[in-house]
Amino acid sequence: MPDTLTLPGFVNAHSHTFQRALRGRAGGGDFWAWRELMLAEAERQTPESVRASYAQTYGELRAAGYTAVGEFHYLGLDEARAAADAADAAGIGLVLLYAAYARGGLPRMRQESAAAYLRGLESLRADGLRVGLAPHSVRACPRDWLEELGRYAAAEGLPLHVHADEQPREIEECLAEHGCRPIELLERAGCLGSHVTVVHATHADGTELDRLAASGTTVCACPTTEADLADGFLPAARVEHRGIALCIGSDSNVRIDPFEELRELEGIARRQTGRRGVFSTERLLGFGSAEGARSLGLDAWPEIEVDLEHASLRGVARADVLDALVSSCGADVVSAS
Numbered sequence: 001m002p003d004t005l006t007l008p009g010f011v012n013a014h015s016h017t018f019q020r021a022l023r024g025r026a027g028g029g030d031f032w033a034w035r036e037l038m039l040a041e042a043e044r045q046t047p048e049s050v051r052a053s054y055a056q057t058y059g060e061l062r063a064a065g066y067t068a069v070g071e072f073h074y075l076g077l078d079e080a081r082a083a084a085d086a087a088d089a090a091g092i093g094l095v096l097l098y099a100a101y102a103r104g105g106l107p108r109m110r111q112e113s114a115a116a117y118l119r120g121l122e123s124l125r126a127d128g129l130r131v132g133l134a135p136h137s138v139r140a141c142p143r144d145w146l147e148e149l150g151r152y153a154a155a156e157g158l159p160l161h162v163h164a165d166e167q168p169r170e171i172e173e174c175l176a177e178h179g180c181r182p183i184e185l186l187e188r189a190g191c192l193g194s195h196v197t198v199v200h201a202t203h204a205d206g207t208e209l210d211r212l213a214a215s216g217t218t219v220c221a222c223p224t225t226e227a228d229l230a231d232g233f234l235p236a237a238r239v240e241h242r243g244i245a246l247c248i249g250s251d252s253n254v255r256i257d258p259f260e261e262l263r264e265l266e267g268i269a270r271r272q273t274g275r276r277g278v279f280s281t282e283r284l285l286g287f288g289s290a291e292g293a294r295s296l297g298l299d300a301w302p303e304i305e306v307d308l309e310h311a312s313l314r315g316v317a318r319a320d321v322l323d324a325l326v327s328s329c330g331a332d333v334v335s336a337s
């Protein structure tokens with residue numbers, strides 16, 4: 001019998017799985033140039049392409065140790081059902097974070113009203129899918145949509161995920177339209193709280209971080225994607241100082257490796273503070289598993305086995321294995337299941 005260690009499975013709280021197709025062909029420019037390529041890839045998707053390519057990528061997530069995924073989905077209802085089929089085929093737990101999109105993006109992403117959006121969400125729930133609300137961003141959703149979706153999520157006890165503060169331009173546009181920053185707008189619209197996850201928060205200022213902390217809102221960091229897209233990086237030490245809950249997402253799936261996401265978080269904090277061990281290993285592993293599950297409203301998700309005979313762990317004392325996993329290992333230490 002191989003020597004293994006059982007751990008809680010990792011939970012990927014933020015994935016746009018179709019974006020895996022952009023690997024290697026979306027370099028250069030800035031976030032907004034990348035977004036044009038991303039939208040062209042989104043436009044090409046069909047239920048059949050989603051079923052096939054998501055099953056493949058969900059299989060990669062599963063092999064890397066993610067046993068549940070939050071799919072932040074803006075490709076349409078039929079494609080949402082195809083994503084659920086793909087998750088079943090790959091053996092990964094799925095929470096379909098169905099995106100609300102009022103303006104911008106592509107026509108296929110948009111709904112004509114918040115009520116129409118909620119009808120779509122309810123149809124997915126009626127099909128037995130586990131769902132969450134996902135007003136895409138303050139860019140894509142006006143205040144009255146945010147208010148209606150915030151009310152619905154609170155009343156139904158559903159998770160609500162929303163992108164915020166990923167790029168400076170989004171903050172400038174929000175200030176021009178609303179006279180406040182994105183996370184302040186989310187608070188005014190009833191979209192912060194312990195059931196809410198703000199994705200990125202890269203450029204959140206001190207006041208916004210205070211609001212996240214006071215409301216018990218979770219932040220989902222996606223460090224490999226945020227680096228790849230030149231978003232910037234999470235003010236990780238300031239987030240930790242305030243005790244804000246964190247979870248991780250593979251987001252664009254430029255990389256599929258939960259250990260790498262966690263190591264990046266600690267690496268950012270070390271570069272910012274000149275100190276090591278800003279996050280404890282226990283905290284980091286919790287961000288990668290239990291905090292992600294809580295963010296998605298999951299009570300249970302499968303465990304994984306780590307191969308203690310893997311070359312990356314050879315010679316590491318048993319008492320040091322968890323620290324070595326976070327500091328020195330990649331997803332290939334996860335045993336096939």
Ligand SMILES: [Zn+2]
Pocket residue numbers: 014016072163199251
């Ligand atoms: Zn995203």
